[in-house]
Amino acid sequence: MARVVVLGAGAMGLAAAYHALKLGHDVTLLEAGPQPGGMAAHFDFGGLSLERYYHFVCKADRPTFELMDELGIGDRMRWVGTSMGYYVDGKLYPWGDPVSLLTFPKLSLIEKLRYGMMMFVQTKRRDWSTLENVSAKTWIERWCGATVYRKLWKPLFDLKFYEYADNVSAAWIWTRIKRVGNSRRSLFQEEMGYIDGGSDTLVRALVTEIERMGGRIELGCPADEVLSEAGRVVGVVAGGRTFAADAVISTVPTPQVARLVPSLPDEWKAKYDAIENIGVICVVFKLRRSVTPHFWVNIIDPNFEIPGIIEFSNLRPTGDTIVYVPYYMPTTQPKWSMDDAYFRQEAFGYLKRLNPAITDDDFIDMHVGRLRHAQPVCPPGFLSIIPPVETPIAGLQVADTCFYYPEDRGIAESVRFGAEMARRIA
The missing domain is CATH 1.10.3110 (protoporphyrinogen ix oxidase, domain 3)
Known part of the structure; x- marks a missing residue:
C-alpha cells in the first residue's frame, strides 16, 4: 500500500483516486474549490441542478460507459436525436x-x-x-x-x-x-447522450465509492507545494497542513505546476510554462422560449463576437429552456475583464437576434462562470511539447487536459487518464 495524494477533484482526479483505492492504496484527494467535479461540477440554477460548463456524451466514450456500469449507474445514460445549425449572415440553416x-x-x-x-x-x-x-x-x-x-x-x-x-x-x-x-x-440523424441528472450523477457516485473504500476528500484545500527529498516525492503542503505521500498525482492546470513543484528541474518547469491555455466566460440563460430547434449552432456573422451557442435543453430535459453562450478567449484580451452584467446584456442581445420572437419577458435567470484554463492551445507538433506524465521526481505524476491530445477535453478521456495514472503507482 502506498500513501497517495491526488491534487484536483475533477473527473480525472476522482477517477485516479477511485482506481488507486481499488488497487489497495491509501488515498487523500485535495480540491481547491468548495465541491468536487471540476468542469463537470453543478450549480443550483433556481432549483435546477446544472453543469457550470455544458457536457455531452458521444457513442465513442467507452471509458465513461464502463465506469458507470462499474459504479452501478449504467442505466442512467440517455440518448437523444440532436441537430446542428449554422447561422450565417443573419439566417439560420440546418447542418x-x-x-x-x-x-x-x-x-x-x-x-x-x-x-x-x-x-x-x-x-x-x-x-x-x-x-x-x-x-x-x-x-x-x-x-x-x-x-x-x-x-x-x-x-x-x-x-x-x-x-x-x-x-x-x-x-x-x-x-x-x-x-x-x-x-x-x-x-441523417446525429445522436448525443447525457447522464440522467447531469454529470453530477457520475461525480456523486465516484465520491460515494471513494469514501466507502476509505478515501478522504478535502474540499476548499488548495495545494501550496509538492515536497520532495533526495529526488522522491514525500508529501504535499495544503491549507496549512502537510499530507505525507509516497506518490502524488497532480491534475491541476499545467500553468500552475512550476509554482507548485519548485524542486522540479528548470527545463521541466519551462515545458509546463510553454503550454498555452485560453479561458472561457460561460453565460447560461434560463428562458421561457426556445431559441432554435438545434442542440448547437455555429455562428458566422460580423454582428456576433461568439462562435456559437449550445441550447442544452434540446439534449437534456430541463423544463425551461437552457442556453449556454460561451466566450472563449485568451485571458489577455481586454474583454476578459468585463463584468457579468456586460456579458448578460450582450449575450441576451445575441439570442434575440437568433430568434427575434424572444423578448425581455422570456428571461428568467442567468449565471456566469469563468475559467482561466479552459482550453489548451494545441499547435502543430504539440505531441513533442507535452512532457511525460512521470516526472524526474520519483512518485510524482503530472497531467491535465492537454495530455489527452489529440483528444479534446472530455469526461471519457479524464476517466481513462485517471485510471492509467493510478496503475502507474509503484
Whole structure:
C-alpha cells in the first residue's frame, strides 16, 4: 500500500483516486474549490441542478460507459436525436446531414462535395500521425479549398483562439470531427447522450465509492507545494497542513505546476510554462422560449463576437429552456475583464437576434462562470511539447487536459487518464 495524494477533484482526479483505492492504496484527494467535479461540477440554477460548463456524451466514450456500469449507474445514460445549425449572415440553416449540406446556399456544388468527402473520410480514419505537424488551416484548405476555410472555419477559430487561430493542430481538429461524426443514429440523424441528472450523477457516485473504500476528500484545500527529498516525492503542503505521500498525482492546470513543484528541474518547469491555455466566460440563460430547434449552432456573422451557442435543453430535459453562450478567449484580451452584467446584456442581445420572437419577458435567470484554463492551445507538433506524465521526481505524476491530445477535453478521456495514472503507482 502506498500513501497517495491526488491534487484536483475533477473527473480525472476522482477517477485516479477511485482506481488507486481499488488497487489497495491509501488515498487523500485535495480540491481547491468548495465541491468536487471540476468542469463537470453543478450549480443550483433556481432549483435546477446544472453543469457550470455544458457536457455531452458521444457513442465513442467507452471509458465513461464502463465506469458507470462499474459504479452501478449504467442505466442512467440517455440518448437523444440532436441537430446542428449554422447561422450565417443573419439566417439560420440546418447542418450536419447530406440534405442540409446539399441545400446550403453559401457553398458551390464542388465545395459541398469536397466538404462532404472530407467529413466522411475523417470519420473512418484511424491513424492521425500524418496530421501531427500540420495546421488545421492547411489541412482543411487541402481538402475543401481556401474559400471553404474562410467561409465556414476561420470565423469560428478566430473567435475561439484569437491570435492562435491559424496555428491549431489538424490532429486535434480531426479527433473532434471523428468523435462527433461517429455519434449518429443514421447518416441523417446525429445522436448525443447525457447522464440522467447531469454529470453530477457520475461525480456523486465516484465520491460515494471513494469514501466507502476509505478515501478522504478535502474540499476548499488548495495545494501550496509538492515536497520532495533526495529526488522522491514525500508529501504535499495544503491549507496549512502537510499530507505525507509516497506518490502524488497532480491534475491541476499545467500553468500552475512550476509554482507548485519548485524542486522540479528548470527545463521541466519551462515545458509546463510553454503550454498555452485560453479561458472561457460561460453565460447560461434560463428562458421561457426556445431559441432554435438545434442542440448547437455555429455562428458566422460580423454582428456576433461568439462562435456559437449550445441550447442544452434540446439534449437534456430541463423544463425551461437552457442556453449556454460561451466566450472563449485568451485571458489577455481586454474583454476578459468585463463584468457579468456586460456579458448578460450582450449575450441576451445575441439570442434575440437568433430568434427575434424572444423578448425581455422570456428571461428568467442567468449565471456566469469563468475559467482561466479552459482550453489548451494545441499547435502543430504539440505531441513533442507535452512532457511525460512521470516526472524526474520519483512518485510524482503530472497531467491535465492537454495530455489527452489529440483528444479534446472530455469526461471519457479524464476517466481513462485517471485510471492509467493510478496503475502507474509503484
